[in-house]
Amino acid sequence: MRVCFVAPDAGAPQLPSAPLSRWAGLDAWSMALGLAELPGVEVSLAGGAIGGPATVSASGLHIFPALRSRPRRSRLLPGSRRSFGWAQVDAKAVDSFANAAADLFCFVGIVPESGHLHAACYCRDTATPYVVIAADDHTFSPAYYFNSQELDSYRMAGFTGFLILAQATRVLAQSAQQARLAPAICSGMTRVVAPPAPPRAPAAAPKSHVLWMGRANPADRPERVIELARALPDVPFAMVLLPDIESYATRLRQCLPPNIRVTSEADMAALGQWIGQAALLVHTSAGGGVTLPLRMAWANAIPILSLVDGTGALPPETGAVTVAPVQAPEALRALLLRPDELDTQGRISATHLAATHDRTRQIECLAAELRSVVEECRGARP
Numbered sequence: 001m002r003v004c005f006v007a008p009d010a011g012a013p014q015l016p017s018a019p020l021s022r023w024a025g026l027d028a029w030s031m032a033l034g035l036a037e038l039p040g041v042e043v044s045l046a047g048g049a050i051g052g053p054a055t056v057s058a059s060g061l062h063i064f065p066a067l068r069s070r071p072r073r074s075r076l077l078p079g080s081r082r083s084f085g086w087a088q089v090d091a092k093a094v095d096s097f098a099n100a101a102a103d104l105f106c107f108v109g110i111v112p113e114s115g116h117l118h119a120a121c122y123c124r125d126t127a128t129p130y131v132v133i134a135a136d137d138h139t140f141s142p143a144y145y146f147n148s149q150e151l152d153s154y155r156m157a158g159f160t161g162f163l164i165l166a167q168a169t170r171v172l173a174q175s176a177q178q179a180r181l182a183p184a185i186c187s188g189m190t191r192v193v194a195p196p197a198p199p200r201a202p203a204a205a206p207k208s209h210v211l212w213m214g215r216a217n218p219a220d221r222p223e224r225v226i227e228l229a230r231a232l233p234d235v236p237f238a239m240v241l242l243p244d245i246e247s248y249a250t251r252l253r254q255c256l257p258p259n260i261r262v263t264s265e266a267d268m269a270a271l272g273q274w275i276g277q278a279a280l281l282v283h284t285s286a287g288g289g290v291t292l293p294l295r296m297a298w299a300n301a302i303p304i305l306s307l308v309d310g311t312g313a314l315p316p317e318t319g320a321v322t323v324a325p326v327q328a329p330e331a332l333r334a335l336l337l338r339p340d341e342l343d344t345q346g347r348i349s350a351t352h353l354a355a356t357h358d359r360t361r362q363i364e365c366l367a368a369e370l371r372s373v374v375e376e377c378r379g380a381r382p
Contacts, residue, residue, distance in 0.1 A: 001367075001374055004102035005032045006046045006119040023215075023242070023292040024109040024135045026271075030198045031108070031133070034363035041367060044100050046115050089121050097122040103374045104128070107168075109135030110161045120164045129169035129377045131370065132186075133195075136289040138219065139165070140173075140181035170373050172366070174290045193369055195290055196362035197299045197353050201272035207279035209261070210332065211302075213240040213293035214285055216249030216264075221284040223252065224307050224325055228282065230257045231329040235336065237261070238274055240293075278302050279342065280335060282328075283314065290357075294318075298353035303345030305332055319349030 005028045028045070036043040044062035097105075097119050105123055107116050107130065123130045134140065162185065165171070171190045173179040182190040210229075214220035222241060229237040239262040243249060249264070256262060263270070281297040283306040294314075297304055304320040306313065307328055314320035323331040335341060 001040060001371055002042045002044070002101060002103045003035060003106060003370055004044045004046060004100035005106045005108070006115045026198070027135065027195065027292050028108040031196065031363070031366065034196060034359060035367055038363070038367055044102065046097070046100070046119065089118055093118040094121045094125065102128065104370055105130040106133060106370070108133045109139050110164050116164055117160065120167070129373050131170045131172060131373055132165055132168040133172045134174050134178050134289065136291050137178060140178055140185060169377065170369070172369060178289060191369055193365050194356050194362055195295065196366065197295050197357040197359045198292065200299050201275040201296070208277045209236040209238040210280050210282060211238050211274060211278035212282045212284070215242045215244040216252060217244040218248065219285065221286065224284040225282050226252065226255060226257070226260065227325070228328050228332065229260045232333060233257065233259050235259065235332070238278070240271065240274060275300055275302070280305055283308060283320065295353065295357055298349045298357065301346035301350040303335070303342050303349060305335065317348065318352050319345045321345060
């Protein structure tokens with residue numbers, strides 16, 4: 001089985017050291033590495049320069065040349081080979097995906113500025129199946145596709161991303177809750193496969209900061225950790241603030257207190273260091289699903305202070321201590337003064353990860369789902 005991942009950061013052979021524009025890029029890389037270790041599975045990543053040679057990364061992943069171009073509104077009728085919905089596509093970019101020689105394509109989330117649009121067109125034109133793996137709850141939110149500032153900034157009709165998801169051969173949701181949302185959008189089968197844990201980060205001592213990881217997007221509510229840091233000026237904080245809405249990121253940076261270190265350009269190695277030095281992770285994202293930052297915290301036995309209650313709250317078995325934002329300063333200081341409590345919550349996190357996101361088991365589950373898609377599509381062909 002030959003599988004190709006098309007993800008936001010799958011754009012260069014040096015992906016492990018490339019800046020992470022989105023968690024989906026790191027998730028795709030992590031899943032691809034796991035699948036590549038299985039017998040009978042050949043994995044590639046969309047990347048490299050058009051017309052350039054295919055390469056093999058140090059970790060054994062095949063990097064094939066693929067052209068990227070920004071989608072534009074099309075004046076052509078939907079259904080034309082040069083359009084997808086109302087988005088105009090570059091025929092050369094579409095054809096470049098033939099370099100993968102893949103039986104199946106995988107998208108982690110739906111991101112308009114990645115190669116998802118052109119890969120979906122290639123799959124449509126060649127009757128090649130593609131699977132969408134949910135990146136978070138927003139993958140199934142109509143508001144993401146129709147109201148996103150980011151989509152507007154790329155001048156692409158909002159429903160094009162919606163159509164990519166709707167026309168997927170299969171959708172893999174992270175949870176039963178996501179699976180209940182999917183039928184309203186997706187025409188293909190939806191299955192639940194808990195995402196695998198990422199590899200552990202190198203341990204570091206001493207634990208030097210309280211960590212927050214997310215996007216520069218109001219949905220992730222980074223302002224809550226900024227308010228928390230402002231209330232505790234003697235506690236060092238670190239933020240991995242991934243680019244998303246540029247104007248929002250600019251406003252956040254203008255109001256940072258001096259006890260917050262922030263980066264938007266974390267590569268995989270640096271991200272491991274930030275995780276390894278974290279005493280605790282602050283969780284503020286509502287409706288994010290089983291995000292990569294949460295799984296990274298669980299994989300490294302890092303306790304979680306969640307400022308999300310009600311819908312989107314983390315259950316206690318995840319190792320999370322949930323408090324209202326107004327109670328957060330007092331709760332955080334109390335946790336930092338009790339290392340034994342932090343250790344206990346960290347062990348609960350690690351236990352939860354082993355029970356639900358064990359890397360070996362979930363990579364095998366993912367492979368089984370992908371194989372079934374390939375076999376079903378082969379059986380359906382005349």
